[in-house]
Amino acid sequence: MVDKEVIQQVLGSLMKCPRLLNEVDKYNLTLSDFSSKFEKYIFSAIHGLYFNGAESIQIIDIENYLSTNPIAKNTFESNNGIEYLQDIEEFSKVENFQYYY
Numbered sequence: 001m002v003d004k005e006v007i008q009q010v011l012g013s014l015m016k017c018p019r020l021l022n023e024v025d026k027y028n029l030t031l032s033d034f035s036s037k038f039e040k041y042i043f044s045a046i047h048g049l050y051f052n053g054a055e056s057i058q059i060i061d062i063e064n065y066l067s068t069n070p071i072a073k074n075t076f077e078s079n080n081g082i083e084y085l086q087d088i089e090e091f092s093k094v095e096n097f098q099y100y101y
Contacts, residue, residue, distance in 0.1 A: 007034060009100040011042055012092025015057045015085070018050035020097060027101050038079040041072045059085045 045065040
């Protein structure tokens with residue numbers, strides 16, 4: 001089982017620097033790297049936003065992305081998604097991404 005703090009560092013770093021998803025020679029993240037549906041939805045939103053052209057990903061972007069899927073939206077809301085994203089955005093350090101990856 002992966003430590004929740006590790007997942008939070010990875011997701012927060014990806015929000016701050018989504019271009020890390022392009023560095024497939026160093027990092028190869030997939031949905032299976034995340035254990036909960038909540039984490040999978042957040043990763044999927046970051047991934048989808050980035051590969052559809054977003055250079056910077058804010059909390060509102062993820063919330064809007066997930067709002068198009070009622071199940072994802074419900075999961076996001078029931079897990080206090082906005083507060084979760086605020087926390088990981090505040091505490092994650094992009095410069096430590098490689099360590100947490």
